Amino acid sequence: MTQAEANIGVVGLAAMGASLSRNLARHGNTVAVFNRHYSRTETLMNEHGSEGRFVPAHTLQEFVASLTRPRTAIIMVKAGDPTDQMINDLADLMEAGDIIVDAGNSYFKDTIRREKAIRARGLHFVGCGVSGGEEGALLGPSMMPGGTDESWETLGPILESIAARAEGEPCVTHIGTDGAGHFVKMVHNGIEYADMQVIAESYDLMRRGLGLEPGRIADVFEEWNEGDLNSYLVQITAQVLHHVDARTGRPFIDIVKDQAGMKGTGTWTVQTALDLAVPVTGIGEAVFSRGLSASADLREEAAREGLAGPVQEGGLGDLASDPDRCKAFIEDIRKALYASKIVAYAQGFNEMEEGAREYGWNLDLGAIARIWRGGCIIRAKFLNRISDAYASGGEFGSLLFDPFFKQAIEEAQDSWRRVVTAATGAGIPIPVFASSLSYYDGLRSRRLPAALIQGQRDLFGAHTYGRVDESGAFHTLWAGDGSEIRQGD
Ligand code: NDP
Secondary structure, three states, X not given: OOOOOEOEEEEOOOXXXXXXXXXXXHOOOEEEEEOOOHHHHHHHHHHHHHHOEEEEOOOHHHXXXXXXXXXEEEEOOOOOHHHHHHHHHHHHHOOOOOEEEEOOOOOHHHHHHHHHHHHOOOOEEEEEEEEOHHHHHHHOOEEEEOOOHHHHHHHHHHHHHHOOXXXXXXXXXXXXXXXXXXXXXXXXXXXXXXXXHHHHXXXXXXXXXXXOOHHHHHHHHHHHOOOOOOEHHHHHHHHHHHOEOOOOOOEHHHXXXXXXXXXXXXXXXXXXXXXXXXXXXXXXXXXXXXXXXXXXXXXXXXXXXXXXXXXXXXXXXXXXXXXXHHHXXXXXXXXXXXXXXXXXXXXXXXXXXXXXXXXXXXXXXXXXXXXXXOOOOOOEOHHHHHHHHHHOOOOOOXXXXXXXXXXXXXXXXXXXXXXXXXXXXXXXXXXXXXHHHXXXXXXXXXXXXXXXXXXXXXXXXXXXXXXXXXXXXXXEOOOOOOOEEEEEO
């Protein structure tokens, strides 16, 4: 009979599962490991078995029997049906109080559904967002577990042992019940899309607009990485732009197809935001930009059709040829990037606030900002500022109202407006820069043209409107004498 000795188990030993198992073993956990085909288990044991205490299992029964109670198993198999199948197979072998963790990139509504089904069987189900890819899984990811308080008691210390650390704190916290962890991981990925897109727009303005070479632009990003924009994404941007293609000797950036891929978490973030009626324009434009980039045939056709552009197509003219003005414009781009990034994060945090209200979670947004400071793709010093904003206990509807961010945008806004104007004049697309600025201006507007939309809606559909001087719903008899009638309170 197999002796129960492992305090944690991992099912699925492909790239992510193998790395996570090794990380767990290296941090003093005894790790039961199982894979559908034993060959992966064998490879892990042969290559890394000496890194800690592993308990390899040939069958799922053996795997479950090797776990101490409450048995805790992390599933890292292919997303979708294989994950559902594995959850059920494990649940059949486990007992009340045991914990099944799905650490894959699951859609939060699937996690809500799975948690309900597993809870009905007396077990705990934890949907856990994991960020940082394969390297993060091995060296320290940022983790966003959902589930019950009881499951967190067992799982918390284990996850804390392997998480990335930022300023001494582990990058993991109990996010909330059922799908909360996967919801927050989804928004994290959405913010990542926006962050990457504003960096790409900054690059484009320097390359197409100012005519700078990739190596020079890499130097600019390196410089920026020393200040407010210090982040993993800015750092790797410099690395990518410095890279030279060994085969051709050309800048690497010039030999890569300009069609961005995506796996769907950005799309989920936008779809969910639409359901919640939260404007996440930065994330939305970033997802749509990837879509347009991937529509290569359509862009090719547009080029053949010769769609008209401005006279000064692409370049920023004399601005680019004057070194002082060029330098000043690069500083404008830096500020525009910072301001647009603040807006994108503010919108992402609004989505989490609204999601928490809709799904009944008590999200600690300051703690979420803190666990994103290490291990994950959007890791950045900047997140300390967001954490401080929420820690100050301020009840605000937007991060943009926090004194620090309010002032940061105030200082950046002239630059931001100059960049949007110049890019638009030169026909360089800047969807996130421009939409973030429009969102900001919309938010500032005491009165929006939505009044006209209400008038139109009432005229064609009798949808009614509210008046500024009296409460209630009103309708104008547009096809009649133009008089107004009260339709309700
Ligand atoms: P894959 O998504 O490539 O899945 C391969 C693993 O799933 C193998 O262990 C395979 O077993 C197993 N598997 C596939 N089908 C079944 C099945 N029907 N029954 C049992 N096992 C099955 O592995 P990855 O390591 O790339 O990713 C694992 C999970 O982590 C996925 O959900 C993925 O979305 C997520 N992920 C998360 C990332 C992050 O940063 N958080 C990054 C990358 C992935 P076998 O060897 O027997 O075929």
